[in-house]
Amino acid sequence: MTEVALHPSARETATRWWRDAVIYQVYVRSFADGNGDGVGDLLGVRGRLRYLADLGVDAIWLTPFYPSPMADFGYDVADHRDVDPIFGSLADARALIDDAHRHGLKIIVDVVPNHTSDAHPWFLAALAAGPGAPERERYIFRDGRGAAGELPPNDWESIFGGPAWTRVADGQWYLHLFAPQQPDLDWEHPEVHEEFADVLRFWLDLGVDGFRIDVAHGMVKAPGLPDVGHAGQVRMIGADVVPYFDQDGVHEIHRAWRRILDSYDGERIGVAEAWAPTPERLARYVRPDELHQAFNFHFLTTPWDAAGFRTVIDESLRTAGLVGAPSTWVLSNHDVKRHVTRYGGGELGLRRARAAALLMLALPGSAYIYQGEELGLPEVLDLPEEYLRDPQRLRDPGSGRDGCRVPLPWTATGEPPYGFAPPGIHESWLPVPAEWRDLSVEAQLGKETSMLGLYRSALEIRRAHPDLGDGRLGWLDSPPGTLAFSRGGSFACLVNMTHDWVEIDAAPGEPLLASDGPAVHGDQVRLPPDSATWWNIGR
Ligand code: NOJ
Numbered sequence: 001m002t003e004v005a006l007h008p009s010a011r012e013t014a015t016r017w018w019r020d021a022v023i024y025q026v027y028v029r030s031f032a033d034g035n036g037d038g039v040g041d042l043l044g045v046r047g048r049l050r051y052l053a054d055l056g057v058d059a060i061w062l063t064p065f066y067p068s069p070m071a072d073f074g075y076d077v078a079d080h081r082d083v084d085p086i087f088g089s090l091a092d093a094r095a096l097i098d099d100a101h102r103h104g105l106k107i108i109v110d111v112v113p114n115h116t117s118d119a120h121p122w123f124l125a126a127l128a129a130g131p132g133a134p135e136r137e138r139y140i141f142r143d144g145r146g147a148a149g150e151l152p153p154n155d156w157e158s159i160f161g162g163p164a165w166t167r168v169a170d171g172q173w174y175l176h177l178f179a180p181q182q183p184d185l186d187w188e189h190p191e192v193h194e195e196f197a198d199v200l201r202f203w204l205d206l207g208v209d210g211f212r213i214d215v216a217h218g219m220v221k222a223p224g225l226p227d228v229g230h231a232g233q234v235r236m237i238g239a240d241v242v243p244y245f246d247q248d249g250v251h252e253i254h255r256a257w258r259r260i261l262d263s264y265d266g267e268r269i270g271v272a273e274a275w276a277p278t279p280e281r282l283a284r285y286v287r288p289d290e291l292h293q294a295f296n297f298h299f300l301t302t303p304w305d306a307a308g309f310r311t312v313i314d315e316s317l318r319t320a321g322l323v324g325a326p327s328t329w330v331l332s333n334h335d336v337k338r339h340v341t342r343y344g345g346g347e348l349g350l351r352r353a354r355a356a357a358l359l360m361l362a363l364p365g366s367a368y369i370y371q372g373e374e375l376g377l378p379e380v381l382d383l384p385e386e387y388l389r390d391p392q393r394l395r396d397p398g399s400g401r402d403g404c405r406v407p408l409p410w411t412a413t414g415e416p417p418y419g420f421a422p423p424g425i426h427e428s429w430l431p432v433p434a435e436w437r438d439l440s441v442e443a444q445l446g447k448e449t450s451m452l453g454l455y456r457s458a459l460e461i462r463r464a465h466p467d468l469g470d471g472r473l474g475w476l477d478s479p480p481g482t483l484a485f486s487r488g489g490s491f492a493c494l495v496n497m498t499h500d501w502v503e504i505d506a507a508p509g510e511p512l513l514a515s516d517g518p519a520v521h522g523d524q525v526r527l528p529p530d531s532a533t534w535w536n537i538g539r
Helices: 008-012 042-047 049-055 090-102 121-129 134-138 190-205 250-262 279-286 306-322 346-362 391-395 434-439 451-464
Strands: 022-026 059-062 106-111 165-167 173-175 210-213 269-272 328-330 366-370 482-487 491-496 502-504 510-514 519-521 524-527 531-536
Touching: 042 049, 042 090, 049 451, 090 106, 106 190, 121 134, 190 250, 210 250, 250 269, 250 279, 279 306, 306 482, 346 451, 346 482, 346 491, 346 531, 451 510, 491 524
Parallel strands: 022 059, 022 366, 059 106, 106 210, 210 269, 328 366
Antiparallel strands: 165 173, 482 491, 491 531, 502 524, 510 531, 519 524
């Protein structure tokens, strides 16, 4: 058995809530519509807190609900200290934070520091002020190349496709790594630092337990904004080395933010949405004086293959362990194709997604659940053309994120959107497929064998089991195409990632939970294809 070593400080901090928290991502727009306009809102989230508490998660992360023209569905923020009317009011946000705490749930909110909306007062002032004015210095305005400045200042590409620069009426260009409606801020400017420090304090004062930091690797650009030198640069989840991502200077910002977080009681946390070329580079975001967690996109992007998963698990534990941070595990989010579909779709995808859930929740560290994965929702691949509005798809057809953002089905009766909106409302901003009635919360609740039943059981066991959550992992010998590991001497997880039944000579202990029931004959165990099983083992 090989043990994965932990940094000594990990043990000292083993009781900290965030080290093994299960955090549920609420994509507010698509979670629950409280006011009947077809768009999810804070009222809707408040009404479903009981569901989330009963599911057994520790915290919820809310995607941006701030005033925004919604060019990137809220990741284009026009005012960082308020709530967009489509999502409710500041009073709703306060009530939600308080209610969540009463339900024993922590609240993490998004902060978007790499860019603002083009409707942000700073950007409007920058446009109005003209070239050379101090108002322009909070963003990245430059003259163009070419005889008349008609070419972009460099060859950087937007993540959503096309050049990362847009020219304004007076001839200058501004940088936007995402949509043109999302101008990049210039983090060389002290006012940008002061503003975001104040924004963090604003929400911390309202009681939030932490922040998910959007594009946490993007704020600092290489000096001189050098060309990349080739086309086809990064995509939404990419690992390339480029002069606009993962520059060493971003870490100073995270250190300053950590000091702010630490100045509040109750262990408020920062979670990096950072794409780094290697797990080592990613671990730099979670050094002891920086952020608490970083999303593990290397895990998310690993194809269904035991050797690949073993490598990514080892690398993640090793690199996070080196800096004393917990690893995180994530299978889906609002930017990627849902994993039921990525793993093959249909029954195969569902079977693998069930196994992946048990694998993820058995690993040491903190896990993220994207709303609807606990229902086994697939990606919706046939949304009617007129509904598709994701800016990524508009600029780069075929790559849209609408299909993972379809509203959740809650009830098993009536018509779509199945309880997403109040009774009598049949419209939702993206249509809910008719067949999702059978995947609704109501259809699955109380059925142990459903996906929801599996998540609830797994989370209940994880919470109660002394060896799950934070701690060590020890690999056990197992046949090719499978993974087997123990946690702390009293728990084991076996995963069969092959298409075939796999026989194991001796049962490791008593079966606790299975994604697809292991057949046990005396001492002989047969693991079904694409399945995972949890075991209680003798100490
Ligand atoms: C990452 C967010 O998750 C994504 O939805 C958004 O489009 C970009 N950052 C830009 O803010």
